[in-house]
Amino acid sequence: xxxxxxPLAELLLVVWAAFTSVLLLLLIWRGVIAMHEDDxxxxxxxxxxxxxxxxxxxxxxxxxxxxxxxxxxxxxxxxLVIAGIxxxxxxxxF
Numbered sequence: 001x002x003x004x005x006x007p008l009a010e011l012l013l014v015v016w017a018a019f020t021s022v023l024l025l026l027l028i029w030r031g032v033i034a035m036h037e038d039d040x041x042x043x044x045x046x047x048x049x050x051x052x053x054x055x056x057x058x059x060x061x062x063x064x065x066x067x068x069x070x071x072x073x074x075x076x077x078x079x080l081v082i083a084g085i086x087x088x089x090x091x092x093x094f
Contacts, residue, residue: 009085016078023071030064033057 036057 009082009089012078012082012085016075016082019071019078020075023068023075026064026068026071030061030068033060033064 034057036053
């Protein structure tokens, strides 16, 4: 119930921190997955399992991308709104 008593900018700051924390966790997770990705592989038929592993890594990275892009956009928009509120308060109270 304490969050309901916060002013708008402070409440938005808490929401921004939550979204940004999730975004950072996803970026770290993407980095961990990407460590297993190879840029170039020269494989013959005997290493077919390596080709499947690389395809799986690429699929996992593609699944994460929309979530990362969405959270980045939300985080950026929220910080712009918070900055706008801060500037507006500064102009009104000047």
